Every structure is written in structure tokens, then in C-alpha cells.
Amino acid sequence: MDDESYFEPKDGNINVNKDYYLSESLSAKSLNPRISYIRKSKYPPKLLIWLAISKEGISEPYFCPRNLSVIGEIYRNQCIKKHPIPFLEKFHxxxxxxxxxxLAGSHYAKDTLKLLEDLNIPYIxxxxxxxxxxxxxxxxxxxGYLKSKVYEGGWEAKSFRMLKQRIRKSIRRVExxxxxxxFSSVKMNIRKSADNGPLAAIHWALAKLKCN
Structure with missing residues (x-):
């Protein structure tokens, strides 16, 4: 499987990065407004990363250049030709x-499918x-697991170069x-969805959570 996801220099979705504690000896009025009111950009800078994963391991990540998305040409040249091939040769x-x-458009573009077929890569x-x-x-x-490792302990990146290094290091540390x-239940979930519809796997997962 392959996919893309965005990473920010810091993760504002985890509590350690969005909360602070006020000493009993201080009042809220005594705080500097720059502490109690933090400006947040509507479109904060983000790093787009692509990688592939299977039950055998994880591919090398591809970091998309700033202000670009994984369009068809980038996907074919970087996410198929350059990165997955060594991964497939090593593990499969x-x-x-x-x-x-x-189901991203670039993943099923006509030129993308032709490239997969030319490289003899069977696809869904x-x-x-x-x-x-x-x-x-x-x-x-x-x-979700990788981001928890990247931002562990409230870690923040001072640059995108530092963020890339942190992501690479976190991937190497994945057990x-x-x-x-x-991947342990992928085949079973696929079978449930094939037999009973796409929502069957969701219902099964919720039932398992209730039992646990």
C-alpha cells in the first residue's frame, strides 16, 4: 500500500503542544497576551511525505517539494520509478x-496505469x-503511529530539514x-467486505473494541 500525509513543524493536535499550566500564584490577567493568545496561520507550512508499506517492511520516504502536491508526473517518477522498485525487489x-x-487521481491516471503495467507491477x-x-x-x-513518534514529548522542528531528519529517524525506529x-487482519477485513459490503470491516472493528 502507498499513501501521502502532511507533517507540520509541530503538532498542534496533541495536548502537550496546545496547553499550558498557570501557577496558583498568578492570575490569568497577569499573563502576556502573546502567551495566552497564540496566532495560528490559516494555512500553516506543511511537509508532504509519501511512502509505501507492506507486512514485510516500509519503503524509503519521498518528500514532496514545498508548495507542490503529488501530481501524476511526480507520482510516476518518484513514487513508482524511484522509490517502490527497491522496496519491491528487497521484500517482494x-x-x-x-x-x-x-483513489487519488494521479494514482489511477492513464499514464500511471501504463507505467505499472510496463514495470509488471500488479495493482488493485x-x-x-x-x-x-x-x-x-x-x-x-x-x-497516526508515525506522527506520535515524530512529535513525541512535544517535539518541534525549527526547520523542514530538521523535520525530514526526524521523520527518517522515526521510520527507522519502527519495530x-x-x-x-x-497487517494481521487485512485479509480477513477484505473478505468480510467482499462478502458483506465495505462497511462490514468497520462494524467488525467496532464490535471487537466493545468486546475488549
Whole structure:
């Protein structure tokens, strides 16, 4: 599976980065407004990262240039030709795999599909790729896990270069057992969705949470 996700220099979604404590000896009125009222950009600078993942491991990440998205040409040159090939040769040289992209337009563009076919990379056809079912794609959960490691302890990046280094380091520190656990129920969820519809995997996951 492959996917893209955005990373910011700091994660404002975790409590350690958005809260502060006030000593009992101080009143709220005594705070500097620059502390109690923090400006937030409507469109903060972000780093777009692509990677592929399977039950055997994680590919090298690709960092998209600033102010660009993973359009068709970038996706074909960087996310298919340059990065996945070494990953597939290392972990899946027997050829027993299917490449499973998400439904982004660049992933199923005519030129992209032709490139996959020319490289003999079997892929999930768009007609068989269910929309709006992240429960079937453990890479979605992997992003959450990776971000928790990147921003662990309230870490913040002072530059995008530092953020890239932190992401690479965090990927290298991912335990193999985490990847295996993420993929442990993929086949079962796919079968449930095939037999009972795309929502079957979601209902099964919710039922499992209630039981635990």
C-alpha cells in the first residue's frame, strides 16, 4: 500500500503542544497576551511525505517539494520509478503481491496505469478499490503511529530539514512487530467486505473494541 500525509513543524493536535499550566500564584490577567493568545496561520507550512508499506517492511520516504502536491508526473517518477522498485525487489522479489494505491487521481491516471503495467507491477483496479474505507488500509493507522513518534514529548522542528531528519529517524525506529500487527487482519477485513459490503470491516472493528 502507498499513501501521502502532511507533517507540520509541530503538532498542534496533541495536548502537550496546545496547553499550558498557570501557577496558583498568578492570575490569568497577569499573563502576556502573546502567551495566552497564540496566532495560528490559516494555512500553516506543511511537509508532504509519501511512502509505501507492506507486512514485510516500509519503503524509503519521498518528500514532496514545498508548495507542490503529488501530481501524476511526480507520482510516476518518484513514487513508482524511484522509490517502490527497491522496496519491491528487497521484500517482494517473488512477485506475489498486489500494489494497492488510494483513489487519488494521479494514482489511477492513464499514464500511471501504463507505467505499472510496463514495470509488471500488479495493482488493485480502481473498480475493486473501495472508497472511504480506511479500516481496510493499515497504512492509515501507520500515519497516526508515525506522527506520535515524530512529535513525541512535544517535539518541534525549527526547520523542514530538521523535520525530514526526524521523520527518517522515526521510520527507522519502527519495530517490525508494529508493521506485522497492522497487517494481521487485512485479509480477513477484505473478505468480510467482499462478502458483506465495505462497511462490514468497520462494524467488525467496532464490535471487537466493545468486546475488549
Amino acid at each position: 522479489d517473488e512477485g506475489e503481491y498486489y500494489f494497492w494505491p488510494d 483496479p480502481k473498480s475493486a478499490n473501495p472508497p472511504n474505507t480506511p479500516q481496510l488500509r493499515p497504512i492509515e493507522d501507520f500515519w 517490525f512487530s508494529i508493521v506485522q500487527r497492522l
